[in-house]
């Protein structure tokens with residue numbers, strides 16, 4: 056099978072003499088850096104760390120669910136496990152994953168800028184993230200929290216004596232990290248584009264991160280407020296949520312979901328951006344309907360703010376608001392459908408190759424389609440009554456978040472790995488990992504749809520025996536999935552030393568980040584680039600290459 | 609398979625033949641829910657198959673070996689409009705269908721029989737109007753609409769009967785309702801589906817659907833003590849509600865007979881219907897629901913009466929259609945309370961040593 060990969064002749068090839076990686080040595084040069092690329096690497100290391108902690112918890116959960124009886128751990132421990140799994144995976148992995156690692160690294164380069172608008176704030180974001188992570192870990196080490204990642208009141212405020220405040224503080228602090236990242240991106244995208252880089256020449260990755268940044272900046276403060284209220288209610292009993300003091304127990308749900316629904320778009324939009332880049336590059340084509348894809352990101356961001364009460368259909372919201380929120384939920388599904396079809400159409404008459412990022416992107420398209428369409432089940436009012444709070448929900452959001460977002464993240468990490476490190480990862484092993492992940496994923500989460508329709512509630516430590524077969528399948532799948540995630544961890548590390556030298560543009564991609572050396576120098580470009588063509592202009596790239604060859608030769 | 613030990617083989621066989629993939633269809637609503645479910649599955653399959661076919665098809669047709677040079681295409685407004693409008697139209701069908709089903713599931717018929725449910729960490733307490741109590745079980749007759757009026761004593765819970773395809777959040781401090789009509793005799797799962805703390809997964813029970821005759825027999829054999837309304841009447845007297853709500857023209861509080869279901873003009877100008885939630889609120893937060901034309905003198909009973917007690921009083925007021933007995937009770941000055949079910953001494957639930965108490969604990973004078 057032919058490939059697009061074009062590497063420099065390997066004998067004699069070396070990494071560039073000067074790059075952001077060797078511009079200063081020692082821990083201090085990393086911990087005090089203002090370079091967006093180094094900060095991205097710091098994020099990469101820290102979120103990988105948290106991913107494996109969260110993953111280990113998922114492993115224990117699945118192990119417990121192998122049998123109907125509660126036998127592996129005590130109920131309280133089980134509750135702590137799924138709480139920590141949720142908190143870590145959402146706030147410390149998914150939310151920062153694509154924006155803070157990949158976005159941080161490539162957005163300024165894609166724009167033709169030297170750095171983000173506020174490099175020091177960027178570093179501060181990382182420290183806030185780490186502080187949030189430390190609070191969360193200490194909550195875990197000191198004895199755990201068992202509120203569930205949703206912190207439902209009055210359970211979290213009056214009925215649990217675990218480390219709720221510590222964990223809440225962790226989320227609060229990490230929230231500011233994402234607010235600052237969002238702000239930084241917005242300002243950078245507005246103010247720091249290279250000459251000629253108009254809005255409609257921006258790579259779609261930038262558009263989708265822009266949309267996600269708006270959500271981060273507007274949504275996260277509401278989460279912060281909700282969390283502060285929980286803490287105050289818990290410590291001094293202000294009574295906003297407590298019905299016995301005239302508070303409204305549903306208010307917390309409104310506040311929490313006002314952030315946490317948009318949060319799913321904070322998580323998925325940047326991933327969609329990755330998919331646009333990857334699909335275009337490996338089919339050698341401009342993304343079909345560029346403007347539609349760009350605006351659908353914005354539409355998702357806007358509609359995303361007005362659907363939160365679809366998490367509360369069975370909680371006694373009024374009939375009319377249920378109708379409105381259901382309708383809006385259906386509308387927000389449309390831009391996602393548009394994207395799926397546009398990506399598919401991009402393949403039409405392309406010249407397609409199947410490198411690892413492309414395999415992950417195909418995985419994304421398939422799994423996200425199912426994840427998105429099962430969201431329509433849940434947006435459909437009467438259907439939601441039976442499905443909500445069951446494993447159907449668990450399966451749905453894992454299809455979107457793990458099948459969709461995590462696949463996109465891995466696609467992105469593989470895609471930009473040569474740019475970040477200057478070296479290629481081993482291609483056949485990584486293809487194997489992509490396939491293993493896909494199979495493991497389906498085996499893990501597909502049975503959960505069936506369990507959900509059977510009525511198996513989520514967050515159940517024990518379950519009726521007739522649900523066991525499906526649970527065993529799911530656990531088996533999780534094992535395969537675990538292997539699928541460990542593989543990249545291993546061969547990526549290996550490639551740091553032994554990977555082939557990648558050269559500037561191994562994928563023959565059009566983005567500005569591929570026109571500079573890999574790994575880039577600290578200021579990204581030797582001279583500020585001038586953007587004189589559309590995004591994804593493969594003819595421009597071909598011209599440029601022949602031109603280079605003639606001048607050099 | 610000869611080398612597999614027969615014990616393991618039997619185990620495997622049992623395991624693989626008893627596992628479930630589709631829940632029993634045991635309520636009048638279940639077929640409607642399942643119909644929508646299959647329609648949604650169909651859409652998902654169609655979407656999944658179309659996308660897969662396109663991706664796989666294009667990957668084969670336009671792989672680099674076959675198509676070394678890509679043809680650049682800008683986009684196509686017509687195509688994009690097509691794949692905006694078709695999904696939109698399908699989603700709208702799902703929306704309308706889902707909304708119709710929602711109203712069917714959540715709007716009870718007027719002739720539904722009412723049963724009360726109190727959720728608490730980690731059990732379900734069921735109170736039948738006839739005074740039958742159940743814990744983690746609910747007996748219902750077949751072919752009769754049943755409405756549950758539910759409340760939580762502590763955190764959020766959720767009352768879910770998968771075989772009936774119904775579920776409703778059980779909220780602290782607020783009644784919520786759900787109804788169903790069972791169609792198949794049998795025992796079904798009852799789950800708490802809202803995470804509620806340590807033993808959330810043990811907050812389960814059995815829904816027992818019986819023929820109408822069996823149900824009558826069950827009701828008759830399961831009576832324990834007074835009916836809910838009788839219990840409520842007793843509380844009504846011992847909490848001195850009757851002192852103000854005697855139904856006299858000169859009484860300080862409004863007449864409560866035939867109040868249930870009527871429209872009430874509140875002091876703040878708004879109109880409301882006297883439903884279960886209103887009755888409960890009037891007792892706990894009278895000042896927030898003051899009725900027009902009366903001085904707001906009614907004391908609050910917050911913390912003096914348990915949820916079960918409230919249910920009794922509410923049930924009593926619902927069924928009150930004459931004040932004859934209220935006045936009778938007032939005249940026979942001393943009514944010795946024989947049973948104190950539902951009255952909780954203050955906020956702490958402590959021991960209930962009613963023997964030495966001079967008056968009913970928690971009684972307001």
Ligand SMILES: [Cu+2]
Pocket residue numbers: 315316317319362363365366
């Ligand atoms: Cu949502």
Ligand SMILES: [Cu+2]
Pocket residue numbers: 765766800801802803804805808809811
């Ligand atoms: Cu529960």
